[in-house]
Amino acid sequence: MQRASFGADVDLRTRRELTALRLTAQRVASPTTATIAETVRYLFAVQAQDLPGARWSVGLRSRGATDADVGAALASGAVVRSWPMRGTLHLVAPEDLGWMLRLTRPRQATFAATRRRALGITDDDMATARRTAVAALEGGRVERRDVLLGRFEGAGIPTTGQRGYHLLWNLAQDGVLVFGPPDGAHPTFALVEEWIRAPRDFEGDEALGEFAARYVASRGPATDRDFAWWSSLTLGQARRALEIAQARSIERGGERYYLAEGLEPAARGIQLLPGFDEFLLGYQDRSAPLSAEFAPRIVPGGNGIFQPTIVVGGLVAGTWRRSTSARAATVEIEPFGELSSTTRAGLGRAARHLGRFLGVPAIIR
Template identity: 45%
Template structure:
């Protein structure tokens, strides 16, 4: 369904995305509900991921997100792009069924360099599951740490140096033999690592979704939570082949609205399109979002919300490490940093143009206070 001749600005598209991601009011009632709505949330830096969830849920603290990981109502794994994401537990297996084959194929050269064969992966699986079973029986441990798995691999003759160990673990997670489970330690005590547990013991109820309808569902959920977005955005985000992404669009196109912009077609839900008639919220909004937030990382083309001349200020040296971002009126206008720890912790804004302006600065400081309170609760 086309939307006609309306042609919004990049800032309006940015605000529509903020609204769909639950960042302009309409926050979700619980951590699992927020993660399920987003379908997947980038989470290679767990501290940043905690705040990403916190910005989308009404009134939680970081401890509630950790509790969801401890309870298994949210899981953290590598469902796509070889990157850690938070997902709903019932979705992980079918997502892996769509993405893992292509990912593992892309790693064949690296696995040859590391001398990882299918027999090695099978052996590592047996060692890992036996190690977990033994420690659970002898010590009532909830799972095993990466270091414990590495030690068991080494004892069994599987070298773990030069990233070989983490590739073995990743293979076991890609095939749904293992998954990251409860936190390895309490808040303030190694609380950024998780224990590895058997997949089927941790996730008891997995949905069965075939590939073609699965990609169609994934695309529809992506557009509802991330739109307006393009088919190429989705194909990059999931690493689903573009031909299959286009087929998914064809399957659900009657449920979506097309927004021509520039040289591309952006897709959004009918509810999102209605905002263009009723007024898009957030023109004066100021948000302190974490690094790696889906508002920026959820799209192949980020130039709509981040001017190219400022991109390297967000990713210094193009090293893949994204700084925390300040978003005002639907666009990225700066970065921010946390300073100190405990009672001396603070937040420092780093706007691209040197100043936020009085009103925006007051809004940012309110966000900073909310962030510090969240991380301590």
């Protein structure tokens, strides 16, 4: 897979133009009254290995939404969680999962095959795991991850040393398993054919065009390389998809960016975005919102764990973290520089928005 880039020679004026348009396209600066399911469907896919962060990513884009609303959408199956792209967990609309996997599975499987061999997972192991999972879950049943892994162990398939994770990942890639309704803090699994009752059926060029159109609408302005990286498609497939979608484009700084018709830039604002939010993770080149000098503070040590970000006027201006109790949420900020009184007031409003989502008062520290 291509590596994402944090730095490029992009002038500040272009950076501000790109991010102002992306804040609108992504509904960060202009949340709507859409339901949680409608927001996820519009965003197409929301990175979700950090589930609490993903819930806030969706919630901040849905005016008036609460964490309980997102939880209810997951519990009912109105939104599902799986590995449709880049070997990474995402929230998607249930009807989209199957056709997305048909497009992205071949390339993902190529990258995963080496790891599976290194873990000693054989084709016989996968066949046994499949039979075991279907027998345990058919009839509309769901089981916690630990219980399902215990069944694999009982069938003679070791699950230690990342083997369990890759067994589940491969079954999800094959369209057998999908995450079911959460059981408290425990993830569960269900059978795709029973949990997703009305899948959409796109194939070939129609699927490529739909993929590109949905990405451009919710992420533009973005380059063909951004789309290829995000989608797990090859660059050739991505360019073909954009051609099929007849995506509008503009040129800035020698780069061609694709975006929706009629997109208007957002007014400058201040947001508290979770780690792994699509405002950063939606692009291969992240230099528009994030200066290269600050990139190490977003992913400390290059460990792949993205810190929550403070975004001021479309540019990343610091990090933050929260601690939450039954009575309050405390937001601790670490700005990259001195904050004006106007910015501090804006952070206070952003924290109150987070508090309303969580259902508790929130304060800045």
